[in-house]
Amino acid sequence: MRYVSTRGSAPALDFEGATLAGLASDGGLYVPAAWPSFSTDEIAAMAGLSYADTAVAVMAPFVGDALTREELRALCVEAYGRFDHAAVTPLVQLDERNWLLELFHGPTLAFKDVALQLLGLLFERFLSTRDTHLTVIGATSGDTGSAAIDALAGRAKVDIFMLHPAGRVSDVQRRQMTTVLSPNVHNIAIDGSFDDAQAMVKAMFAHQSFAGRFQLSAVNSINWARLMAQIVYYFYAAVRLGAPGRPVAFSVPTGNFGDVFAGYVASRMGLPIAKLLVATNVNDILHRALSSGDYSVGTVTPTAAPSMDIQVSSNFERLLFDLHGRDGIALAGTMHGFEQSKRLAIPQAMVGEAAGLFASARIDPDGMALAMRKAWQTSGQLLDPHTAIGLAAAHAADLPADVPVVTLATAHPAKFRDAVERGTGQRPILPLRIGDLFDREERFDTVPATLDSVETYIAERAVPIAVGA
Numbered sequence: 001m002r003y004v005s006t007r008g009s010a011p012a013l014d015f016e017g018a019t020l021a022g023l024a025s026d027g028g029l030y031v032p033a034a035w036p037s038f039s040t041d042e043i044a045a046m047a048g049l050s051y052a053d054t055a056v057a058v059m060a061p062f063v064g065d066a067l068t069r070e071e072l073r074a075l076c077v078e079a080y081g082r083f084d085h086a087a088v089t090p091l092v093q094l095d096e097r098n099w100l101l102e103l104f105h106g107p108t109l110a111f112k113d114v115a116l117q118l119l120g121l122l123f124e125r126f127l128s129t130r131d132t133h134l135t136v137i138g139a140t141s142g143d144t145g146s147a148a149i150d151a152l153a154g155r156a157k158v159d160i161f162m163l164h165p166a167g168r169v170s171d172v173q174r175r176q177m178t179t180v181l182s183p184n185v186h187n188i189a190i191d192g193s194f195d196d197a198q199a200m201v202k203a204m205f206a207h208q209s210f211a212g213r214f215q216l217s218a219v220n221s222i223n224w225a226r227l228m229a230q231i232v233y234y235f236y237a238a239v240r241l242g243a244p245g246r247p248v249a250f251s252v253p254t255g256n257f258g259d260v261f262a263g264y265v266a267s268r269m270g271l272p273i274a275k276l277l278v279a280t281n282v283n284d285i286l287h288r289a290l291s292s293g294d295y296s297v298g299t300v301t302p303t304a305a306p307s308m309d310i311q312v313s314s315n316f317e318r319l320l321f322d323l324h325g326r327d328g329i330a331l332a333g334t335m336h337g338f339e340q341s342k343r344l345a346i347p348q349a350m351v352g353e354a355a356g357l358f359a360s361a362r363i364d365p366d367g368m369a370l371a372m373r374k375a376w377q378t379s380g381q382l383l384d385p386h387t388a389i390g391l392a393a394a395h396a397a398d399l400p401a402d403v404p405v406v407t408l409a410t411a412h413p414a415k416f417r418d419a420v421e422r423g424t425g426q427r428p429i430l431p432l433r434i435g436d437l438f439d440r441e442e443r444f445d446t447v448p449a450t451l452d453s454v455e456t457y458i459a460e461r462a463v464p465i466a467v468g469a
Protein backbone atom coordinates (compact mmCIF):
# COMPACT_ATOMS: atom_id res chain seq x y z
CA MET A 1 0.00 0.00 0.00
CA ARG A 2 1.34 3.46 -0.95
CA TYR A 3 0.45 6.65 0.89
CA VAL A 4 0.07 10.02 -0.82
CA SER A 5 -0.15 13.51 0.63
CA THR A 6 -3.42 15.45 0.55
CA ARG A 7 -1.37 18.36 -0.82
CA GLY A 8 0.00 16.42 -3.75
CA SER A 9 3.73 17.19 -3.71
CA ALA A 10 5.37 15.19 -0.88
CA PRO A 11 6.90 11.85 -1.90
CA ALA A 12 4.59 8.83 -1.68
CA LEU A 13 5.61 6.48 1.16
CA ASP A 14 4.88 2.92 2.25
CA PHE A 15 3.10 2.18 5.54
CA GLU A 16 6.28 2.18 7.61
CA GLY A 17 7.44 5.46 6.10
CA ALA A 18 4.07 7.16 6.57
CA THR A 19 3.84 5.94 10.20
CA LEU A 20 7.29 7.23 11.10
CA ALA A 21 6.86 10.52 9.21
CA GLY A 22 3.51 11.43 10.78
CA LEU A 23 2.92 14.53 8.66
CA ALA A 24 3.78 14.90 4.96
CA SER A 25 6.65 17.26 4.11
CA ASP A 26 4.35 19.53 2.02
CA GLY A 27 2.17 20.19 5.08
CA GLY A 28 -0.48 17.69 3.96
CA LEU A 29 -1.69 14.48 5.57
CA TYR A 30 -0.95 11.00 4.33
CA VAL A 31 -3.85 8.92 2.96
CA PRO A 32 -3.83 5.56 1.16
CA ALA A 33 -3.41 5.99 -2.60
CA ALA A 34 -6.71 4.09 -2.99
CA TRP A 35 -9.30 2.85 -0.50
CA PRO A 36 -9.24 -0.92 -0.12
CA SER A 37 -12.65 -2.60 0.04
CA PHE A 38 -14.22 -5.79 1.37
CA SER A 39 -16.94 -7.91 -0.23
CA THR A 40 -20.08 -8.62 1.81
CA ASP A 41 -18.80 -12.18 2.30
CA GLU A 42 -15.54 -10.87 3.75
CA ILE A 43 -17.44 -8.60 6.15
CA ALA A 44 -19.80 -11.43 7.11
CA ALA A 45 -16.75 -13.57 7.90
CA MET A 46 -15.79 -11.09 10.64
CA ALA A 47 -18.73 -12.27 12.77
CA GLY A 48 -17.42 -14.01 15.86
CA LEU A 49 -13.80 -12.85 15.45
CA SER A 50 -12.04 -11.53 18.55
CA TYR A 51 -11.19 -7.83 18.60
CA ALA A 52 -7.54 -8.55 17.79
CA ASP A 53 -8.47 -10.77 14.84
CA THR A 54 -10.94 -8.18 13.54
CA ALA A 55 -8.12 -5.64 13.79
CA VAL A 56 -5.83 -7.85 11.71
CA ALA A 57 -8.51 -8.39 9.06
CA VAL A 58 -9.36 -4.68 8.80
CA MET A 59 -5.81 -3.29 8.97
CA ALA A 60 -3.91 -5.84 6.84
CA PRO A 61 -4.69 -4.07 3.52
CA PHE A 62 -3.30 -0.80 4.91
CA VAL A 63 -0.18 -2.36 6.43
CA GLY A 64 0.70 -4.17 3.20
CA ASP A 65 4.04 -5.94 3.37
CA ALA A 66 5.45 -3.72 6.15
CA LEU A 67 4.57 -6.56 8.56
CA THR A 68 3.61 -10.18 8.04
CA ARG A 69 0.07 -11.10 9.11
CA GLU A 70 1.54 -13.00 12.07
CA GLU A 71 3.62 -9.98 13.14
CA LEU A 72 0.57 -7.71 12.89
CA ARG A 73 -1.48 -10.19 14.91
CA ALA A 74 1.17 -10.37 17.64
CA LEU A 75 1.16 -6.58 17.96
CA CYS A 76 -2.66 -6.47 18.11
CA VAL A 77 -2.82 -9.20 20.75
CA GLU A 78 -0.28 -7.29 22.86
CA ALA A 79 -1.93 -3.88 22.38
CA TYR A 80 -5.48 -5.05 23.14
CA GLY A 81 -4.34 -7.35 25.94
CA ARG A 82 -3.89 -4.18 28.01
CA PHE A 83 -7.64 -3.41 27.92
CA ASP A 84 -9.65 -4.33 30.99
CA HIS A 85 -12.67 -5.74 29.11
CA ALA A 86 -12.62 -9.05 27.27
CA ALA A 87 -14.49 -7.52 24.34
CA VAL A 88 -11.98 -4.59 24.25
CA THR A 89 -14.70 -2.23 22.92
CA PRO A 90 -18.00 -3.62 24.29
CA LEU A 91 -21.44 -2.58 23.06
CA VAL A 92 -24.00 -1.61 25.71
CA GLN A 93 -27.68 -1.38 24.80
CA LEU A 94 -29.50 1.72 26.08
CA ASP A 95 -32.95 1.18 24.58
CA GLU A 96 -34.54 -0.49 21.59
CA ARG A 97 -32.43 1.37 19.03
CA ASN A 98 -29.62 3.14 20.89
CA TRP A 99 -26.28 1.56 21.78
CA LEU A 100 -23.08 2.82 23.34
CA LEU A 101 -19.76 1.57 22.01
CA GLU A 102 -17.49 1.81 25.06
CA LEU A 103 -14.06 2.79 23.83
CA PHE A 104 -12.61 3.66 27.22
CA HIS A 105 -11.40 0.33 28.60
CA GLY A 106 -7.74 0.99 27.81
CA PRO A 107 -5.02 2.18 30.22
CA THR A 108 -5.89 5.91 30.08
CA LEU A 109 -9.68 5.57 29.87
CA ALA A 110 -10.35 7.17 26.47
CA PHE A 111 -10.75 5.97 22.88
CA LYS A 112 -7.24 7.20 22.08
CA ASP A 113 -5.80 4.07 23.70
CA VAL A 114 -7.26 1.90 20.95
CA ALA A 115 -4.92 3.44 18.41
CA LEU A 116 -2.04 4.62 20.56
CA GLN A 117 -1.35 1.30 22.27
CA LEU A 118 -0.81 -0.12 18.80
CA LEU A 119 1.12 2.91 17.51
CA GLY A 120 3.60 2.63 20.39
CA LEU A 121 4.30 -0.96 19.36
CA LEU A 122 4.55 -0.04 15.68
CA PHE A 123 7.13 2.65 16.46
CA GLU A 124 9.14 0.16 18.52
CA ARG A 125 8.97 -2.48 15.79
CA PHE A 126 9.99 -0.12 12.98
CA LEU A 127 12.76 1.53 15.04
CA SER A 128 14.25 -1.85 15.99
CA THR A 129 15.83 -2.18 12.55
CA ARG A 130 16.94 1.45 12.18
CA ASP A 131 19.64 3.63 13.66
CA THR A 132 17.12 6.37 14.37
CA HIS A 133 15.93 8.20 17.47
CA LEU A 134 12.38 9.52 17.12
CA THR A 135 11.33 12.92 18.47
CA VAL A 136 7.57 12.73 18.79
CA ILE A 137 5.80 16.07 19.09
CA GLY A 138 2.12 16.27 19.88
CA ALA A 139 -0.67 18.57 20.97
CA THR A 140 -3.47 17.55 23.25
CA SER A 141 -6.71 18.83 24.65
CA GLY A 142 -6.32 16.12 27.27
CA ASP A 143 -6.82 12.59 26.02
CA THR A 144 -4.33 12.09 23.19
CA GLY A 145 -1.57 13.29 25.51
CA SER A 146 -2.17 10.77 28.26
CA ALA A 147 -2.72 7.88 25.84
CA ALA A 148 0.42 8.69 23.84
CA ILE A 149 2.52 9.10 26.97
CA ASP A 150 1.30 5.78 28.34
CA ALA A 151 2.12 4.12 25.02
CA LEU A 152 5.63 5.60 24.69
CA ALA A 153 6.91 6.09 28.27
CA GLY A 154 10.16 4.25 28.80
CA ARG A 155 10.48 3.02 25.21
CA ALA A 156 13.96 3.05 23.71
CA LYS A 157 14.79 5.39 20.81
CA VAL A 158 11.80 7.72 21.39
CA ASP A 159 11.26 11.01 23.21
CA ILE A 160 7.80 12.50 23.44
CA PHE A 161 7.11 16.23 23.79
CA MET A 162 3.43 16.87 24.52
CA LEU A 163 1.90 20.35 24.48
CA HIS A 164 -1.31 20.95 26.43
CA PRO A 165 -3.30 24.14 26.97
CA ALA A 166 -2.68 25.21 30.58
CA GLY A 167 -5.85 25.17 32.68
CA ARG A 168 -8.04 23.83 29.87
CA VAL A 169 -7.83 20.09 30.56
CA SER A 170 -9.53 18.30 33.46
CA ASP A 171 -7.45 17.62 36.57
CA VAL A 172 -7.58 13.87 35.89
CA GLN A 173 -6.44 14.39 32.28
CA ARG A 174 -3.55 16.64 33.35
CA ARG A 175 -2.36 14.28 36.06
CA GLN A 176 -2.53 11.28 33.73
CA MET A 177 0.15 13.08 31.69
CA THR A 178 2.20 14.92 34.27
CA THR A 179 2.61 12.09 36.76
CA VAL A 180 4.45 9.92 34.24
CA LEU A 181 8.03 10.62 35.24
CA SER A 182 9.96 8.61 32.62
CA PRO A 183 12.95 10.55 31.34
CA ASN A 184 11.71 10.28 27.72
CA VAL A 185 8.41 12.08 28.55
CA HIS A 186 8.33 15.89 28.37
CA ASN A 187 5.08 17.66 29.28
CA ILE A 188 4.75 21.27 28.15
CA ALA A 189 1.93 23.55 29.33
CA ILE A 190 1.30 26.54 27.09
CA ASP A 191 -0.88 29.55 27.69
CA GLY A 192 -3.31 29.18 24.80
CA SER A 193 -5.88 26.83 23.28
CA PHE A 194 -5.51 23.36 21.80
CA ASP A 195 -5.62 25.00 18.35
CA ASP A 196 -2.58 27.12 19.27
CA ALA A 197 -0.72 23.98 20.37
CA GLN A 198 -1.73 22.07 17.23
CA ALA A 199 -0.67 24.98 15.01
CA MET A 200 2.74 25.01 16.71
CA VAL A 201 3.22 21.30 16.11
CA LYS A 202 2.44 21.72 12.41
CA ALA A 203 4.72 24.78 12.24
CA MET A 204 7.61 22.78 13.73
CA PHE A 205 7.21 20.12 11.03
CA ALA A 206 7.21 22.86 8.38
CA HIS A 207 10.18 24.79 9.85
CA GLN A 208 13.08 23.30 7.89
CA SER A 209 15.94 24.51 10.10
CA PHE A 210 14.24 22.88 13.11
CA ALA A 211 12.67 19.81 11.48
CA GLY A 212 15.91 19.01 9.65
CA ARG A 213 17.78 18.52 12.94
CA PHE A 214 15.50 15.83 14.39
CA GLN A 215 13.65 12.74 13.20
CA LEU A 216 10.21 14.18 13.97
CA SER A 217 7.06 12.11 14.20
CA ALA A 218 3.45 12.59 15.28
CA VAL A 219 1.00 10.82 17.55
CA ASN A 220 -1.98 13.04 16.81
CA SER A 221 -4.54 11.80 14.36
CA ILE A 222 -2.59 13.59 11.61
CA ASN A 223 -0.61 10.31 11.70
CA TRP A 224 -2.43 7.86 9.39
CA ALA A 225 -1.73 4.86 11.66
CA ARG A 226 -3.89 6.47 14.37
CA LEU A 227 -6.93 6.56 12.11
CA MET A 228 -6.29 3.12 10.66
CA ALA A 229 -6.58 1.53 14.10
CA GLN A 230 -9.83 3.42 14.77
CA ILE A 231 -11.54 1.99 11.65
CA VAL A 232 -11.54 -1.41 13.33
CA TYR A 233 -14.21 -0.71 15.96
CA TYR A 234 -16.72 0.45 13.36
CA PHE A 235 -16.50 -3.01 11.75
CA TYR A 236 -16.44 -4.78 15.10
CA ALA A 237 -19.61 -3.02 16.33
CA ALA A 238 -21.56 -3.05 13.07
CA VAL A 239 -20.94 -6.75 12.47
CA ARG A 240 -22.25 -7.48 15.96
CA LEU A 241 -25.43 -5.55 15.15
CA GLY A 242 -26.11 -7.41 11.89
CA ALA A 243 -23.81 -5.94 9.22
CA PRO A 244 -23.40 -6.54 6.36
CA GLY A 245 -27.09 -7.57 6.32
CA ARG A 246 -28.25 -4.51 8.23
CA PRO A 247 -27.03 -0.89 7.99
CA VAL A 248 -25.98 0.83 11.20
CA ALA A 249 -25.66 4.55 12.06
CA PHE A 250 -22.93 5.98 14.28
CA SER A 251 -22.96 9.17 16.33
CA VAL A 252 -19.46 10.49 16.93
CA PRO A 253 -18.50 13.28 19.33
CA THR A 254 -16.12 15.26 17.20
CA GLY A 255 -13.23 17.72 17.50
CA ASN A 256 -10.33 17.01 15.17
CA PHE A 257 -12.55 14.94 12.80
CA GLY A 258 -10.31 11.90 13.31
CA ASP A 259 -12.68 9.41 14.86
CA VAL A 260 -15.50 10.18 12.46
CA PHE A 261 -13.11 10.11 9.48
CA ALA A 262 -12.24 6.55 10.51
CA GLY A 263 -15.99 5.82 10.16
CA TYR A 264 -15.93 7.38 6.71
CA VAL A 265 -13.09 5.05 5.72
CA ALA A 266 -15.05 2.06 7.05
CA SER A 267 -17.91 3.10 4.81
CA ARG A 268 -15.57 3.45 1.80
CA MET A 269 -14.34 -0.07 2.56
CA GLY A 270 -17.85 -1.45 2.17
CA LEU A 271 -19.31 -1.37 5.68
CA PRO A 272 -23.01 -0.46 5.37
CA ILE A 273 -23.17 2.75 7.43
CA ALA A 274 -26.57 4.44 7.16
CA LYS A 275 -25.32 7.74 8.56
CA LEU A 276 -22.37 9.23 10.40
CA LEU A 277 -23.63 11.84 12.84
CA VAL A 278 -20.98 14.48 13.48
CA ALA A 279 -21.73 15.75 16.99
CA THR A 280 -20.04 19.01 18.01
CA ASN A 281 -20.29 21.21 21.08
CA VAL A 282 -20.60 25.00 20.70
CA ASN A 283 -17.21 24.99 18.97
CA ASP A 284 -19.17 24.06 15.90
CA ILE A 285 -17.01 24.66 12.83
CA LEU A 286 -17.69 21.11 11.60
CA HIS A 287 -21.44 21.45 12.01
CA ARG A 288 -21.37 24.71 10.04
CA ALA A 289 -19.13 23.19 7.38
CA LEU A 290 -21.27 20.10 6.83
CA SER A 291 -24.65 21.82 7.06
CA SER A 292 -23.93 24.99 5.05
CA GLY A 293 -20.37 24.88 3.71
CA ASP A 294 -19.13 27.55 6.15
CA TYR A 295 -15.71 26.30 7.29
CA SER A 296 -14.58 29.46 9.05
CA VAL A 297 -12.68 29.61 12.31
CA GLY A 298 -14.32 31.24 15.32
CA THR A 299 -12.84 31.77 18.77
CA VAL A 300 -12.56 28.68 20.93
CA THR A 301 -15.06 28.61 23.80
CA PRO A 302 -13.94 26.49 26.77
CA THR A 303 -16.65 23.91 27.64
CA ALA A 304 -17.27 20.92 29.91
CA ALA A 305 -16.21 18.74 26.96
CA PRO A 306 -12.67 20.18 26.62
CA SER A 307 -11.38 17.51 24.26
CA MET A 308 -13.72 18.90 21.61
CA ASP A 309 -12.83 22.58 22.17
CA ILE A 310 -11.27 22.77 18.74
CA GLN A 311 -11.88 25.00 15.74
CA VAL A 312 -9.31 23.82 13.22
CA SER A 313 -10.13 20.16 12.57
CA SER A 314 -7.03 18.66 11.01
CA ASN A 315 -8.62 15.57 9.49
CA PHE A 316 -11.29 17.52 7.65
CA GLU A 317 -8.54 18.02 5.08
CA ARG A 318 -8.63 14.28 4.40
CA LEU A 319 -12.35 14.46 3.55
CA LEU A 320 -11.78 17.59 1.44
CA PHE A 321 -9.14 15.64 -0.50
CA ASP A 322 -11.74 13.09 -1.58
CA LEU A 323 -14.33 15.81 -2.22
CA HIS A 324 -11.76 17.54 -4.48
CA GLY A 325 -11.49 14.36 -6.57
CA ARG A 326 -8.14 13.59 -4.87
CA ASP A 327 -6.50 16.54 -6.64
CA GLY A 328 -3.80 17.36 -4.07
CA ILE A 329 -2.38 20.37 -5.93
CA ALA A 330 -5.84 22.01 -6.08
CA LEU A 331 -6.44 21.22 -2.40
CA ALA A 332 -3.01 22.64 -1.44
CA GLY A 333 -4.13 25.99 -2.91
CA THR A 334 -7.42 25.82 -1.02
CA MET A 335 -5.71 24.97 2.27
CA HIS A 336 -3.07 27.70 1.91
CA GLY A 337 -5.93 30.17 1.36
CA PHE A 338 -7.69 28.82 4.47
CA GLU A 339 -4.50 29.10 6.53
CA GLN A 340 -4.21 32.78 5.58
CA SER A 341 -7.85 33.89 5.86
CA LYS A 342 -9.18 31.30 8.37
CA ARG A 343 -12.22 30.96 6.12
CA LEU A 344 -13.28 28.47 3.50
CA ALA A 345 -16.56 28.38 1.62
CA ILE A 346 -17.10 24.77 0.61
CA PRO A 347 -18.88 24.55 -2.76
CA GLN A 348 -22.51 23.42 -2.40
CA ALA A 349 -21.93 20.42 -4.69
CA MET A 350 -19.35 19.12 -2.19
CA VAL A 351 -21.64 19.84 0.78
CA GLY A 352 -24.35 17.85 -1.03
CA GLU A 353 -21.97 14.97 -1.74
CA ALA A 354 -20.88 14.80 1.92
CA ALA A 355 -24.52 14.86 3.05
CA GLY A 356 -25.01 11.42 1.50
CA LEU A 357 -23.15 9.95 4.46
CA PHE A 358 -22.74 12.71 7.06
CA ALA A 359 -25.27 14.62 9.13
CA SER A 360 -24.30 16.98 11.93
CA ALA A 361 -25.57 18.54 15.12
CA ARG A 362 -24.42 21.32 17.46
CA ILE A 363 -25.18 20.43 21.07
CA ASP A 364 -25.13 23.27 23.60
CA PRO A 365 -24.34 22.81 27.33
CA ASP A 366 -28.04 22.35 28.23
CA GLY A 367 -28.46 19.66 25.58
CA MET A 368 -25.35 17.91 26.86
CA ALA A 369 -26.51 18.04 30.49
CA LEU A 370 -29.98 16.78 29.55
CA ALA A 371 -28.57 13.77 27.68
CA MET A 372 -26.30 13.00 30.62
CA ARG A 373 -29.15 13.20 33.11
CA LYS A 374 -31.55 11.17 30.95
CA ALA A 375 -29.01 8.35 30.45
CA TRP A 376 -28.47 8.17 34.20
CA GLN A 377 -32.17 8.24 35.08
CA THR A 378 -33.44 5.87 32.38
CA SER A 379 -30.53 3.44 31.91
CA GLY A 380 -28.34 3.91 34.98
CA GLN A 381 -25.44 4.90 32.70
CA LEU A 382 -23.00 7.65 33.66
CA LEU A 383 -21.73 9.36 30.52
CA ASP A 384 -18.76 11.67 30.18
CA PRO A 385 -19.61 15.05 28.58
CA HIS A 386 -18.24 14.08 25.13
CA THR A 387 -20.30 10.90 25.00
CA ALA A 388 -23.36 12.83 26.21
CA ILE A 389 -22.95 15.19 23.24
CA GLY A 390 -22.84 12.17 20.92
CA LEU A 391 -25.96 10.69 22.47
CA ALA A 392 -27.82 14.01 22.29
CA ALA A 393 -27.03 14.12 18.55
CA ALA A 394 -28.25 10.52 18.20
CA HIS A 395 -31.56 11.45 19.86
CA ALA A 396 -31.97 14.45 17.55
CA ALA A 397 -31.22 12.53 14.34
CA ASP A 398 -33.79 11.84 11.68
CA LEU A 399 -33.16 8.18 10.79
CA PRO A 400 -35.33 5.23 9.71
CA ALA A 401 -36.75 3.51 12.83
CA ASP A 402 -35.14 0.14 12.07
CA VAL A 403 -31.57 1.48 11.92
CA PRO A 404 -29.62 0.90 15.15
CA VAL A 405 -27.68 3.97 16.28
CA VAL A 406 -24.32 3.46 17.98
CA THR A 407 -22.94 6.39 19.96
CA LEU A 408 -19.20 6.24 20.47
CA ALA A 409 -18.51 6.48 24.21
CA THR A 410 -15.15 8.15 23.88
CA ALA A 411 -14.11 8.62 27.50
CA HIS A 412 -14.75 7.12 30.92
CA PRO A 413 -16.96 9.42 33.06
CA ALA A 414 -14.28 9.47 35.80
CA LYS A 415 -12.05 11.59 33.55
CA PHE A 416 -14.58 14.42 33.91
CA ARG A 417 -15.85 13.91 37.46
CA ASP A 418 -16.87 17.50 38.13
CA ALA A 419 -18.96 17.83 34.96
CA VAL A 420 -20.62 14.45 35.50
CA GLU A 421 -21.43 15.33 39.09
CA ARG A 422 -22.95 18.65 37.99
CA GLY A 423 -25.08 16.84 35.41
CA THR A 424 -26.25 13.85 37.43
CA GLY A 425 -25.48 14.38 41.12
CA GLN A 426 -23.24 11.27 40.92
CA ARG A 427 -19.45 11.52 41.30
CA PRO A 428 -17.79 8.76 39.26
CA ILE A 429 -15.16 6.74 41.08
CA LEU A 430 -11.66 6.61 39.63
CA PRO A 431 -11.06 3.08 38.28
CA LEU A 432 -8.52 1.03 40.21
CA ARG A 433 -5.80 1.41 37.59
CA ILE A 434 -5.61 5.17 38.33
CA GLY A 435 -6.99 5.11 41.88
CA ASP A 436 -3.83 6.74 43.32
CA LEU A 437 -3.57 9.43 40.65
CA PHE A 438 -3.95 12.29 43.10
CA ASP A 439 -1.13 10.98 45.31
CA ARG A 440 1.42 10.88 42.51
CA GLU A 441 4.10 13.51 41.95
CA GLU A 442 3.52 15.82 38.96
CA ARG A 443 6.17 17.14 36.57
CA PHE A 444 5.70 19.58 33.69
CA ASP A 445 7.18 22.80 32.38
CA THR A 446 5.30 25.93 31.43
CA VAL A 447 6.63 27.45 28.23
CA PRO A 448 5.52 30.70 26.51
CA ALA A 449 3.18 29.94 23.59
CA THR A 450 5.56 31.05 20.87
CA LEU A 451 7.13 28.82 18.26
CA ASP A 452 10.59 30.04 19.17
CA SER A 453 10.21 29.21 22.89
CA VAL A 454 8.77 25.75 22.27
CA GLU A 455 11.41 24.89 19.65
CA THR A 456 14.19 26.03 21.99
CA TYR A 457 12.74 23.90 24.81
CA ILE A 458 12.61 20.82 22.58
CA ALA A 459 16.00 21.41 20.95
CA GLU A 460 17.66 21.51 24.38
CA ARG A 461 16.29 18.04 25.22
CA ALA A 462 15.80 16.09 21.97
CA VAL A 463 18.31 13.70 20.37
CA PRO A 464 19.51 15.21 17.05
CA ILE A 465 19.96 13.21 13.87
CA ALA A 466 23.53 11.88 13.94
CA VAL A 467 25.92 13.81 11.68
CA GLY A 468 26.45 11.85 8.48
CA ALA A 469 23.32 9.70 9.06
Ligand SMILES: Cc1ncc(COP(=O)(O)O)c(C=O)c1O
Nearest residue numbers: 143255256257258259307386410
Ligand atom coordinates in the same frame (compact mmCIF):
# COMPACT_ATOMS: atom_id res chain seq x y z
C1 LIG B 1 -13.17 12.12 24.89
C2 LIG B 1 -13.07 12.65 23.49
N1 LIG B 1 -14.16 12.62 22.72
C3 LIG B 1 -14.13 13.08 21.46
C4 LIG B 1 -12.99 13.62 20.91
C5 LIG B 1 -12.99 14.10 19.50
O1 LIG B 1 -12.35 13.18 18.67
P1 LIG B 1 -11.73 13.61 17.28
O2 LIG B 1 -10.71 14.65 17.56
O3 LIG B 1 -11.14 12.38 16.73
O4 LIG B 1 -12.84 14.15 16.47
C6 LIG B 1 -11.82 13.67 21.68
C7 LIG B 1 -10.53 14.21 21.18
O5 LIG B 1 -10.03 13.95 20.18
C8 LIG B 1 -11.86 13.14 22.99
O6 LIG B 1 -10.77 13.13 23.74
Ligand SMILES: N[C@@H](CCOP(=O)(O)O)C(=O)O
Nearest residue numbers: 140141142143144220221307
Ligand atom coordinates in the same frame (compact mmCIF):
# COMPACT_ATOMS: atom_id res chain seq x y z
N1 LIG C 1 -9.20 15.73 21.67
C1 LIG C 1 -7.85 15.49 21.37
C2 LIG C 1 -7.27 16.55 20.50
C3 LIG C 1 -6.23 15.97 19.61
O1 LIG C 1 -6.84 15.11 18.73
P1 LIG C 1 -6.12 13.99 17.90
O2 LIG C 1 -7.13 12.91 17.84
O3 LIG C 1 -5.78 14.60 16.62
O4 LIG C 1 -4.89 13.53 18.60
C4 LIG C 1 -7.07 15.25 22.64
O5 LIG C 1 -7.64 14.69 23.53
O6 LIG C 1 -5.93 15.59 22.78
